[in-house]
Amino acid sequence: MTYNHLTPTELVMIEAYFDQSQPVSKVANLLQRSRQTIYKVYRFLKSSGSAMSYYKQYKKNKRNCGRHPIVLPDEQQEYIQKKVVQGWAPDVLIGRAEFPIACSVRTLYRMFKDKTFDTHDLPMKGKRKPNDHKEKRGKQGFRRSIRDRKTDYTQFDHEFGHLEGDTIVGGKHKSAVITLVERLSKVIITLKPEGRQAKDIENRLNQWFRCVPKNLFKSITFDCG
Secondary structure, eight states: OOOOOOOHHHHHHHHHHHHTTOOHHHHHHHHTOOHHHHHHHHHHHHTTOOHHHHHHHHHHHHHTOSOOOOOOOHHHHHHHHHHHHTTOOHHHHHHSOSSOOSSOHHHHHHHHHTTSSOOSOOSSOSOOSOTTOOOOSOOOTTOOOTTHHHHHOTTTTTSSOEEEEEEEEOGGGSOEEEEEEETTTOOEEEEOOSSSSHHHHHHHHHHHHTTSOTTSOOEEEETTO
């Protein structure tokens, strides 16, 4: 049985059954609740309590549940405030690990949303998509599953030459940088395209591939698969 908290209506019904001296087992069966749940309410009512006071106590206890807000040390707060004024986003603050921050990126975004830090122009405002968002990018007709790599390259995990690519968008979304990581050696290659459109990315990659030995790299996979 999936457990749900008792509703005010159920508490009033339990109080009525209690006044009628109905046994716990019968009430549990009528309300489809466990005996222990009904017994706890009965025990509270026996101590001169009421359904309403039981519900108020439950609401009070619930407010104390869950994780308490994270409060960063003063030195970390000063560092974050200083870097954000310089234009750093929370993703960069956490990702670079230049200075240890005792929270996650999402927690840091929530702190900015709650006005913990003084900023008027926060870049990349955290989660911008609803939970039911469906990705519509990268739906090319020639798209293949990322699992096909190990089928086509049996030594995929142990051989040099497989690149994983991504693009980093610059300030105000007016520029971009292509990043390529070789999986085995972890070498990072950065390329600067003329723009951030698909044709700009393709042209820059083709220019670069013409400058390296033809058989040096075997595959390249971008984040859309």
